Amino acid sequence: MAPFIQAQNLTLAFRSKTRESVTAVQDFTLEVGRGEFVSIVGPSGCGKSTFLNILLGLIKPDSGEIHLNGTRITGPGQERAMVFQEFGLLPWRTVTANVELGLELKGIPPAQRTERATELIKLVGLKGFASHYPHELSGGMKQRVGLARALATEPEVLLMDEPFAALDAQTRDLMQMELLQIWEHTKKTVLFVTHSIEEAAYLSDRVIVMTARPGRTKDVLQIKLPRPRDYEMRLTPEFNEIKLRIWEVLREELTSRG
Amino acid sequence: MKLKNFYTEQEPFILGTGFIVALLVLWESVPLWYTLPRGMTLFFTTPSKIAAAFYELLFNGEIEKHFYVSAVAFLAGLGLSIIVGLPVGLIIGRSPTLEAWLDPYVTAFNATPRIVLLPLLILWFGIGIWSKIMIVFAGAVFPLLINTYAGVKNVNRVLVDVVRSFGANEWQLMKIVVLPNSVPYIIAGLRLAIGRAILGVVVGEFFGSSQGLGYMIASAATNYKVDVVFVGVAIFMALSVILTLAVKQLESRLASWRPETAKTF
């Protein structure tokens, strides 16, 4: 089966103000199947967020190619949507107006937009907060809005850049479970970047470990845990095995940079 | 007990107004306990005399006449500065090249008191209302331009990425993110611009004018009508305070979503 997302030999270097060039990713290759939940972990600065941005179409790689369902990615597109770590909600818009953003840009008429937005607001559990403003919401609620907004345009691929990193531990656990529920319900392909091995193991079908900068794929681990996954699974010996394996692969990269 | 609670609650207001009232009373009473040297009596006036002069001028239509002229210069100059300052600020904000090109002029003009251009403007535009409008414009356009520019530049990078990721073009970006984000800055710029505009009207009308509140002040001073001078000053003071408060209200309403409002200094 041809992979749904295929990245081949992606290379990207940043030119910083001090005129030193920094290679974020080098010959990065990756494949993702349709409907898969794939996590990417790696040391800080390894280029995982950069990769997501390339996939999103906001940055162009210096060399290499990336394809989605056979078509080359050259810019942003409706089939891909991102959930940002800092939420990125427009502070002067209500929750509904924020969720509608993508639909608005697509030219969908207002009545339809609001209908769809209301549906999604219910899906992410924010019913009753539709007319609230971002500064009135907690971190977890803001991220739910972010998720609703990303889902509104019905993308095929959901890109998530450390979406729960800014939340407290309890909210984070809760959001992870809700994310899984929504994923089972909507069957999207998800690429999830995180620093947390536990999070990666809990959520994904496969975990990709990146090397330190310049980033490339170091190893890919299959998570052979049954779905649906409940919280108790995180306390089982099998889960800890998996975590340990990921950690051992990752640790080399963490210490190699000193 | 209740009186004490009332006082603590209202203390800022009581002390503030109290101070002003005390000053006014002190001022009014000066002739009673201090004999001015002979030369000074010509220059001295009291709040009651100022109030009397105010009513007199109000009723014989003088104030109205001068106020109208000043108002026209103020509004025309301010309007012009909004029409020019806002778009230029927006464009400069989005284009670093243009910003670099225009930077020397903006910095130079902004640091220089625009008043210094008054003789030149009078030379070019005569002593009619146009030189006043131009000096108001010159003063007010820079806070607006600079603040609009700051608002555009300081737009949150994440928000721009978000909107771009949904496929927005430059125009949509402006409309959906940049402009709304800049509104608080623009309003703050408006507040500063109003102060500068009033300054422009005042100084512009001091020189080579025959109408306007500034002229009224200047001619009253020459004729040693100190009470009329203070009437004029008081009117400008009241206008400044009212307009500044009005804009501050606008600021708080339109910028309520901001966690931290644009700086006031």
Place this chain on the structure above:
Amino acid sequence: MTAKGYFTEHRRLWLGLCSVFFVVSVWELVLTYIFPVNPFFFTKPSLIAAAFKEQIQGAKLWHDLAVSSRAFLWGFSFAVIVGIPVGLVMGWRRRVEYSLDPFLTALYASPLVALAPLFIIVFGVGVLGKAALVFLLSVFPFVFNAFAGVKSTDSLLINVIRSFGGSEKDLYLKVILPSTMPYIIAGARLAIGRGLVGIIVGEFYAASEGIGFAITQAGDTYRLPDMFVGIIILSLIAVVLTELMRKLEMTVAPWRASEEVR
């Protein structure tokens, strides 16, 4: 560093210089070859440069600058001496703040220049009148910025010093003063601008010497190049002083410099 590297790094500076050079050249060329200059309305860079040279070599310019500077410095110094302590006390003592704030805010927001004719008539056209005007205009930024500086002092830091047994003097020296310094310098920057307005308006209105007077006089006698020289010199002084203050602000202050200018 290669030439190209240097260029990219100081891109802003270069583009700015090019821009000025370009405008000045176009100005000169257009008025020399395309439109003849009506000397009553306009002038061109070469004439301005000639007037510049003449003035610098002469004595009048320096005398005028000296006169204006004297008045400015007197007024400004008093503004510093009076304004900062008042602001500090306002920040430190609530009751003082409550009493003075409405009154001073109203004054700060008003165009006090409107009192210029009165000041000149009362104090005469000499140093006293101009200095008084400069003082009146420039004292307020100091008051309010010192006030804001004190109020913004992190009370946590005060507690830290107290917990180590620090005295009132320690508090002032180690926490309040360093905390307030950036605000005061910002206040100085604003005060310079407002003070310059004072000196210029004072000299426009009724004076017989000083740089402001020189500008009006040149205007009255239609000597445009001389007028432009005066304006440019004043502008240069203003820019240099303001930029100096900004640099000072940035060295002393960790927070980003204010984008707004009063």
